[in-house]
Amino acid sequence: MKQRIITLLLLVTAITSFSQSKTIDQKVEALLKQMTIEEKIGQLNQYSGDSNATGPITINPNKQTEIKSGLLGSMLNVLGVTYTRQYQEFAMQSRLKIPLLFGLDVIHGYKTTFPIPLAEAASWDLNAIESSARISATETAANGIHWTFAPMVDICRDPRWGRVMEGAGEDTYLGSKIAYARVKGLQGERLGDINSVMACVKHFAAYGAAIGGREYNSVDISDRALWETYLPPFKAALDAGAATFMNSFNDINGIPSTGNKYLQRDILKGKWNFKGFVVSDWGSMGEMVTHGYAKDKKEAAFSAITAGSDMDMESNSYRDHLAQLVKENKVPINLVDDAVKRVLRKKFELGLFDDPFKFCNPEKEQKELNNPEHAKIAREVAEKSIVLLKNNNAVLPLSKEIKTIAFIGPMVKLKRANHGFWAIDLKEVDSTYIVSQWEGLHNKVSQNTKLLYAKGCGIIDESKAGFQEAIDVANQADMVILSIGERFDMSGEAKSRSNIHLPGVQEDLVKAIQATGKPIVVLINAGRPLVFNWTADNVPAILYTWWLGSEAGNAIADVLFGDYNPSAKLPMSFPRDEGQIPIYYNHFNTGRPAQNQSNTNYVSAYIDLDNGPKFPFGYGLSYTTFQYSDLRLSKKKMKNTETIEVTLKVTNSGEVKGEEVVQLYLRDKASSLIRPIIELKDFQKIKLNSKETKSIQFTIDNQKLSFYNQKLEYKSELGEFDLMIGSSSADIRLKDNFELVK
Numbered sequence: 001m002k003q004r005i006i007t008l009l010l011l012v013t014a015i016t017s018f019s020q021s022k023t024i025d026q027k028v029e030a031l032l033k034q035m036t037i038e039e040k041i042g043q044l045n046q047y048s049g050d051s052n053a054t055g056p057i058t059i060n061p062n063k064q065t066e067i068k069s070g071l072l073g074s075m076l077n078v079l080g081v082t083y084t085r086q087y088q089e090f091a092m093q094s095r096l097k098i099p100l101l102f103g104l105d106v107i108h109g110y111k112t113t114f115p116i117p118l119a120e121a122a123s124w125d126l127n128a129i130e131s132s133a134r135i136s137a138t139e140t141a142a143n144g145i146h147w148t149f150a151p152m153v154d155i156c157r158d159p160r161w162g163r164v165m166e167g168a169g170e171d172t173y174l175g176s177k178i179a180y181a182r183v184k185g186l187q188g189e190r191l192g193d194i195n196s197v198m199a200c201v202k203h204f205a206a207y208g209a210a211i212g213g214r215e216y217n218s219v220d221i222s223d224r225a226l227w228e229t230y231l232p233p234f235k236a237a238l239d240a241g242a243a244t245f246m247n248s249f250n251d252i253n254g255i256p257s258t259g260n261k262y263l264q265r266d267i268l269k270g271k272w273n274f275k276g277f278v279v280s281d282w283g284s285m286g287e288m289v290t291h292g293y294a295k296d297k298k299e300a301a302f303s304a305i306t307a308g309s310d311m312d313m314e315s316n317s318y319r320d321h322l323a324q325l326v327k328e329n330k331v332p333i334n335l336v337d338d339a340v341k342r343v344l345r346k347k348f349e350l351g352l353f354d355d356p357f358k359f360c361n362p363e364k365e366q367k368e369l370n371n372p373e374h375a376k377i378a379r380e381v382a383e384k385s386i387v388l389l390k391n392n393n394a395v396l397p398l399s400k401e402i403k404t405i406a407f408i409g410p411m412v413k414l415k416r417a418n419h420g421f422w423a424i425d426l427k428e429v430d431s432t433y434i435v436s437q438w439e440g441l442h443n444k445v446s447q448n449t450k451l452l453y454a455k456g457c458g459i460i461d462e463s464k465a466g467f468q469e470a471i472d473v474a475n476q477a478d479m480v481i482l483s484i485g486e487r488f489d490m491s492g493e494a495k496s497r498s499n500i501h502l503p504g505v506q507e508d509l510v511k512a513i514q515a516t517g518k519p520i521v522v523l524i525n526a527g528r529p530l531v532f533n534w535t536a537d538n539v540p541a542i543l544y545t546w547w548l549g550s551e552a553g554n555a556i557a558d559v560l561f562g563d564y565n566p567s568a569k570l571p572m573s574f575p576r577d578e579g580q581i582p583i584y585y586n587h588f589n590t591g592r593p594a595q596n597q598s599n600t601n602y603v604s605a606y607i608d609l610d611n612g613p614k615f616p617f618g619y620g621l622s623y624t625t626f627q628y629s630d631l632r633l634s635k636k637k638m639k640n641t642e643t644i645e646v647t648l649k650v651t652n653s654g655e656v657k658g659e660e661v662v663q664l665y666l667r668d669k670a671s672s673l674i675r676p677i678i679e680l681k682d683f684q685k686i687k688l689n690s691k692e693t694k695s696i697q698f699t700i701d702n703q704k705l706s707f708y709n710q711k712l713e714y715k716s717e718l719g720e721f722d723l724m725i726g727s728s729s730a731d732i733r734l735k736d737n738f739e740l741v742k
């Protein structure tokens with residue numbers, strides 16, 4: 001008997017260890033075999049939770065029953081371990097007990113909010129960006145969520161587009177580096193770690209090229225622009241291991257992205273060999289009917305599955321039509337199986353089959369929501385994101401001993417607004433963890449400093465009734481800090497603007513305060529590049545403070561008083577006027593380039609506006625100065641199998657320590673397809689003490705010289721290249737050239 005029991009035990013152990021040692025693919029296959037067609041399609045179906053909806057939700061009283069019947073694979077907008085556990089328990093009552101995936105738009109932080117992504121991009125600090133994503137992931141995972149719909153990697157050359165705040169700006173090279181860093185930060189060492197969430201790279205593809213910057217609008221671009229400008233950040237995110245992709249609302253060259261086979265099957269799952277799954281954007285499958293691409297939702301479901309969209313967010317096209325399409329032999333079952341396997345694989349990788357409640361630990365939730373380390377990093381990242389646009393007569397940094405400071409403007413005392421768009425609506429967050437600009441200043445100044453306040457005006461309303469009070473307050477002070485900009489919800493999804501000037505009467509307020517003759521520092525809070533020419537031309541000191549997140553107030557105060565020396569550089573060109581849009585630094589030369597700003601005689605220029613941007617890509621000042629010298633190239637001719645080592649020296653020639661972003665640009669002088677007049681190909685952010693000199697090294701390889709030719713092959717061509725090292729795209733300090741030879 002004893003012997004029998006031992007044999008049985010050995011057998012059980014052997015079976016268990018066999019099942020544990022089965023690969024994920026084997027487990028997925030085994031599970032798939034047990035699934036009915038309805039259960040399979042359920043895995044491809046995603047609903048929003050009933051609160052916190054981020055789109056036009058469909059009311060469905062049967063959600064719970066559907067989950068218990070195994071007809072739902074994923075939910076978005078369910079927050080916190082209590083609720084995710086509740087829904088997961090419903091899933092555990094289903095026949096096959098396949099766990100649900102919970103997704104959420106954690107775009108720049110969960111409870112701790114970091115600067116909006118465009119602001120963070122201004123830091124050009126990949127480590128900082130990765131660590132902010134890491135903390136976002138930690139808080140998100142601790143709240144029961146497995147998956148964030150980030151990073152948004154859409155390159156955008158149009159600041160009218162509201163969603164420009166979610167990306168990394170206009171440049172493909174910088175955008176690709178940031179995409180990589182964000183995915184690494186979100187996913188950590190590996191999926192399945194308790195502090196990691198799945199990234200979802202979006203919006204595939206080219207959503208940032210929406211015509212006229214109008215939200216949800218069509219995109220019409222060449223294949224060359226697609227490959228050259230818009231796709232590389234997606235590829236970089238994939239190289240970082242991104243688990244999922246989201247397609248997009250826009251049609252591209254006549255085909256909605258959701259039904260676009262070229263994008264999803266040929267490029268993403270074909271050429272790039274992506275093994276994760278693609279989720280649609282909210283309702284975008286059904287919207288193919290509105291686009292005029294599918295005659296009804298059944299045809300939309302057909303197009304989407306054929307094109308490679310795996311999961312249907314909130315359109316119910318798969319739920320209502322996919323089984324029928326399979327029964328009618330219109331959709332081969334292997335297409336459905338492939339999509340289901342992709343979803344199941346991620347659930348296995350996350351470890352949800354081993355423990356569906358793995359991310360539902362209330363103690364961990366509380367611990368991570370109150371982790372003081374997160375605030376520290378949020379403050380550092382926010383400091384690094386503030387761009388010093390102007391500092392005439394070294395108005396900044398301010399002394400902590402100033403007797404009276406007037407802090408004026410509609411943004412000064414706002415709290416929630418500092419989160420910017422896409423903040424998670426946690427009820428308790430509104431009143432607690434956000435440091436307003438007023439509080440930040442208060443925390444900073446000495447007891448001898450008196451702070452005065454006046455609102456001056458609203459953000460968008462036209463009343464000047466508050467001006468006099470603001471002028472009186474300014475007159476009582478030694479200096480004025482003016483905090484203005486656009487409302488936090490004037491950028492973000494469905495927040496495109498045709499007019500990106502400072503809204504309301506805010507620029508008139510600046511004029512009125514400037515007339516008092518007091519020294520002024522202006523803070524501009526916004527989710528996009530704004531137009532503010534009068535302020536830019538007349539006010540001595542300007543900080544672009546975007547929306548900086550939970551620690552906004554402290555970070556702004558740190559920069560105002562020199563506890564942090566600003567180091568950010570613009571990730572987008574700032575136009576002089578909307579009429580210049582799209583404006584971007586890496587444009588072509590044309591056959592008749594304007595030689596200078598005032599030359600309009602039969603050259604490519606506007607007769608009523610200077611050609612260049614108001615503030616160029618890569619621009620940002622510091623409280624110190626940097627000298628560039630000793631540029632050397634290891635050789636002047638290279639073959640495409642070789643490299644050139646570029647070295648130079650940078651010296652901090654000022655009195656305080658600081659950081660500089662050393663930018664390397666190239667120009668291919670003549671090629672079979674025209675190349676931009678200047679193109680970012682590398683950069684390094686370095687720290688230098690006062691009077692310190694550092695040697696910098698860059699490597700030029702064939703990759704940096706290559707581009708997509710007419711056949712869309714990524715190749716270099718022989719010939720001459722200009723090499724430019726700059727402190728911005730318009731401030732080139734050192735130049736040389738070299739040749740690519742046979």
Ligand code: NOJ
Pocket residue numbers: 054055076105149202281282493
């Ligand atoms: C629509 C947005 O375009 C997308 O970015 C977001 O992830 C989904 N809604 C879900 O909220």
